[in-house]
Amino acid sequence: MPKLWNETIDAHRRAVRDAILNSTAELAAEHGLRSVTMSQIAENAGIGRATLYKYFPDVEAILLAWHDRQITEHLGQLAEVRDQTDGAGEQLEAVLRAFAHISRQSRGHHGTELSALLHRDERVVRAQQQLHGMIRDLLAEGAQTGAFRDDIAPDELATYCLHALTAAAALPSEAAADRLVTVTLSGLREGHLTPDNQSSASRQEHHGRRVGHSGH
Amino acid sequence: MPKLWNETIDAHRRAVRDAILNSTAELAAEHGLRSVTMSQIAENAGIGRATLYKYFPDVEAILLAWHDRQITEHLGQLAEVRDQTDGAGEQLEAVLRAFAHISRQSRGHHGTELSALLHRDERVVRAQQQLHGMIRDLLAEGAQTGAFRDDIAPDELATYCLHALTAAAALPSEAAADRLVTVTLSGLREGHLTPDNQSSASRQEHHGRRVGHSGH
DNA sequence: TGACATCGTAGACATCGTGTCTCGTAAACT
DNA sequence: AGTTTACGAGACACGATGTCTACGATGTCA
Structure with a gap:
């Protein structure tokens, strides 16, 4: 070896x-x-x-480097997903869905929180801000077209999105992660139930009320 | 000393x-x-x-003990908040709001995620499940009275709530944390804009559109 | 009050991880 | 072929660990 x-x-x-x-x-x-x-x-x-x-030089540096690699990798994937979609609303949903699935696969290490506590490094903060910025921009664009609420700053909404979707790591199935995205998107549309918003959230597979696991 | x-x-x-x-x-x-x-x-x-x-016996044990103390403390506070309120919907909102503020104060250590990665301990999981259970029960009760959506299992919604509100730690002000609670609650009510739901989310202070900080 | 259990402290100890260095070897570059 | 670069093994001093002993100080109980 x-x-x-x-x-x-x-x-x-x-x-x-x-x-x-x-x-x-x-x-x-x-x-x-x-x-x-x-x-x-x-x-x-x-x-x-x-x-x-x-x-x-030490273990700390290795863990930081590992975290950097993860973030870069994921950022690339998300940017690709975004660029393969059209329209801010659709783009955001696609990106959030991808993020939820990445969070699910990354069960355990919690990309961000990890090094943030391990040793709050400036690079980590900046890397996270890139992702934050991507979401924020999509939210701002979507708010102008009426797809999302505009009573709260896109900045804060982006923070909400990213944290809410880390919950995917604790969910038992991909389907549950999809439902999580739906719920999260709901929070972005309060008071904006436009006639055409069935395109995303409502096009979920139809489950006969009360789906998902009940035990852990 | x-x-x-x-x-x-x-x-x-x-x-x-x-x-x-x-x-x-x-x-x-x-x-x-x-x-x-x-x-x-x-x-x-x-x-x-x-x-x-x-x-x-070692540092690991100390960190675990510290985490236990935090969780117990917070659980007590949240249970108290819950018991000082009436009605499942109101109770949930009160508890979530309190949780958001606790998350904000606990900037940095991220009660849960910390030890989860540090060394996944069974006690940590069980402690977190207590909190999860409290939220889940309130959600289930509220769903029966129509206050919350019932198309997704309370279990999954509880996971969503807890993660979404940890975003409070990254927010710059108490007011922003309040708005976060509002957004999070929105996700719990999709398709349930009952006539009387102005009691909670809508009774926010009225801000002239686009509030909150834009920079970090 | 005095005897005793309990707690805290300092020091010693072997062990392990750390960070740095040297030297000898083997592979890649020009 | 000669030079550069990378690797491994061993050695070294240093700090942290986990355990143990002996001794002083404090609380408990007869």
Whole structure:
């Protein structure tokens, strides 16, 4: 396993870096954040301990780098989803739905909150603001066309959206996550039940009242 | 400072225990979770290191105990708020509003998410379920009287509520937190704009459209 | 009041993770 | 082929850990 020399030398470094990040995430998920150690990471990644120090100065930095990778990845996915849709309202719904599903898949590490507490880093804040900005802009645009409420600043509504949808991580099924998006979108339309808003929320699969799991 | 001997011996132990928890929370908030050490805690709490080991086996346990204390405290406050109100709809709104304000005050440690990642402990899950259960029951009761939507299980709606309101921690003002509660409640009433629902959400202070801060 | 249990403290101890360094080896670049 | 770059192993001092002992101070009970 220690032999993962690939093509160019630069590609190799990236491969090792990724292996480090993956190993760290694995260990953190397995034994908790506080117990992750440089020695463990090195061993798990199949590299020497001294080598590890040539990539990262400490565990903190590795966790930050891992978080950065997650955020960048997700931001790219969400931007792609947005650009493949037309109309602010539709775009927002598509993005929020994608975000909910990402939150669900990322059960456990809670991308944001994690490093925010781990060590409030400026980069983390800025990364989160990118996502926040994307949602905010869509909300502002949608408010002008009447798709969303305009009695509350898009800024605050974006915060509401992102937090509400992290609930997806605690939900048991994809269908439940979809319903969560519906509920969240409801909060964005108070007093704006326009005739054509059946396009999104109401086009849900029809369930005979009271769906979803009741126990944990 | 090392002399905090009070009344009975049992009261003393509780005082020391609290001092330990407070010191730990302080250190964690200051230098991040991973850097908190038993030595630091002992010094900060004004007790000997060996003494600390007679209260808690490791940092992990202290953080868990601290989390337990927070949850219990907040649960009590919320139950009190609930019992001082009448009617499921009003009760829910009161509890959610209180929860939003607690979340705001607890900026930083994110009661739940914290230990959930720190080390997923069964006690943490159960504590959170108590709060979840309180909200769920109020939602179920309110759904019967028509105050809330009944097309989605109260269980899922409760998850939505709790996550959405943690957004309060990121909001800049109490007024913004109030608006957040309004938006969140909107999500619970989709398709249920009964004639008398002006009692809660609509009795907000009247702001001339577009309120709240736009920058962070 | 005196005997005793309990608590806190300081110090010692082996163990482990850390961060840094050197040296020898092997692969990639030019 | 010669140079650059990366890796691994071992060594090192240092700090944190978890445990233990001995000793002083305090609360409890006869």
